[in-house]
Amino acid sequence: MKIPEKVINRLSLYHFILEDLKESEQFISSTKIAGLLNIDDSQVRKDLKYLENSGKCRVGYKTQELKKRIEECLGFKNKRDAFIIGAGNLGSALAKYDSFKDYGLNILAMFDKDPKKIGTSINGKEVFDFDRIANLINRLNVDIAILTVPRESAQKIANYLSGAGIKYIWNFTPCVLEVPKSVKVWNENLIGSFLQFTNDEIERS
Amino acid sequence: MKIPEKVINRLSLYHFILEDLKESEQFISSTKIAGLLNIDDSQVRKDLKYLENSGKCRVGYKTQELKKRIEECLGFKNKRDAFIIGAGNLGSALAKYDSFKDYGLNILAMFDKDPKKIGTSINGKEVFDFDRIANLINRLNVDIAILTVPRESAQKIANYLSGAGIKYIWNFTPCVLEVPKSVKVWNENLIGSFLQFTNDEIERS
Numbered sequence: 364m365k366i367p368e369k370v371i372n373r374l375s376l377y378h379f380i381l382e383d384l385k386e387s388e389q390f391i392s393s394t395k396i397a398g399l400l401n402i403d404d405s406q407v408r409k410d411l412k413y414l415e416n417s418g419k420c421r422v423g424y425k426t427q428e429l430k431k432r433i434e435e436c437l438g439f440k441n442k443r444d445a446f447i448i449g450a451g452n453l454g455s456a457l458a459k460y461d462s463f464k465d466y467g468l469n470i471l472a473m474f475d476k477d478p479k480k481i482g483t484s485i486n487g488k489e490v491f492d493f494d495r496i497a498n499l500i501n502r503l504n505v506d507i508a509i510l511t512v513p514r515e516s517a518q519k520i521a522n523y524l525s526g527a528g529i530k531y532i533w534n535f536t537p538c539v540l541e542v543p544k545s546v547k548v549w550n551e552n553l554i555g556s557f558l559q560f561t562n563d564e565i566e567r568s
Numbered sequence: 569m570k571i572p573e574k575v576i577n578r579l580s581l582y583h584f585i586l587e588d589l590k591e592s593e594q595f596i597s598s599t600k601i602a603g604l605l606n607i608d609d610s611q612v613r614k615d616l617k618y619l620e621n622s623g624k625c626r627v628g629y630k631t632q633e634l635k636k637r638i639e640e641c642l643g644f645k646n647k648r649d650a651f652i653i654g655a656g657n658l659g660s661a662l663a664k665y666d667s668f669k670d671y672g673l674n675i676l677a678m679f680d681k682d683p684k685k686i687g688t689s690i691n692g693k694e695v696f697d698f699d700r701i702a703n704l705i706n707r708l709n710v711d712i713a714i715l716t717v718p719r720e721s722a723q724k725i726a727n728y729l730s731g732a733g734i735k736y737i738w739n740f741t742p743c744v745l746e747v748p749k750s751v752k753v754w755n756e757n758l759i760g761s762f763l764q765f766t767n768d769e770i771e772r773s
Contacts, residue, residue: 443766467763548606
């Protein structure tokens with residue numbers, strides 16, 4: 364049975380909580396997790412049922428066991444290679460975000476069209492000429508592209524990436540991409556996030 | 569009636585689509601929008617019912633009218649002031665992301681503890697000493713903080729911001745924050761996003 368996307372998101376948040384616990388905290392209750400995330404107790408218990416052997420016991424969940432089970436189920440150890448497209452501010456920030464590696468995302472290299480950036484390295488990740496990407500996708504068998512290019516060129520580059528064998532586009536641009544059915548786009552919609560979380564006053568008007 | 573958070577997120581994506589249409593495209597169908605986002609037709613129609621006068625007509629929706637209604641309903645013109653906490657890579661990237669302004673998010677200034685950063689400007693946004701934040705929150709009446717500090721200091725800074733009058737924390741750290749009930753946290757969980765969108769193979773195991 365597949366774990367629903369929203370459950371995966373929450374499981375990763377539960378993992379953050381477990382990471383931050385002191386070593387002496389051997390047990391954690393679903394109530395404590397739910398309280399920290401301002402969600403329902405029953406939601407946490409339901410989510411954790413997706414993990415067999417979640418470490419449930421009389422006083423809650425065994426923290427180490429639960430942490431390990433989340434890691435196994437979400438595949439933190441199955442390294443996935445990715446390229447960052449666009450070595451601008453956001454691309455560089457993501458290249459420097461070392462936590463990704465702990466969760467299975469391995470950024471191999473970056474691509475840009477700017478001659479001043481090509482050949483440089485950001486956090487150990489070399490910036491290649493975008494013209495070389497098809498070749499490198501093929502050679503390194505990479506299927507994930509993290510798209511941080513300007514809005515104007517996003518669709519054109521998405522077309523090219525789809526043709527070159529990319530299967531997953533993590534889209535940080537404010538642009539809805541048209542791609543073939545074989546390609547999965549995940550819109551990291553920062554503007555939507557902002558509007559959602561400050562929406563207290565949004566009413567149908 | 570409040571518009572649900574998920575609907576707000578999708579409405580912002582519909583707005584991206586409308587933004588990218590050519591001027592000659594006067595009408596758009598719910599089928600076209602749904603196809604681009606790989607969601608259900610009926611979902612789009614249901615979402616657009618939250619907007620009164622959505623521009624619906626016999627051949628679809630009038631694009632200009634629909635765009636304007638989304639802008640009004642999601643309050644793109646209600647400017648919200650925010651501070652960025654942490655002038656590192658991600659903080660700088662967000663400071664340079666000019667699109668935010670079009671959607672109502674106005675980043676006034678940044679804060680850091682690093683003496684080398686204090687006094688510099690990033691995209692016209694001055695970096696102030698973090699020690700001055702309580703004073704500036706108060707003086708400029710800012711209630712949104714965008715948190716891009718290292719994981720280790722995230723909780724401590726969140727405590728301080730909550731005490732200083734911040735009401736919304738947009739949390740980019742991989743850390744679940746414990747805050748008073750009066751403060752709303754939005755977890756921009758990049759790791760959760762990655763796991764969700766590459767989850768094709770995640771099964772209960």
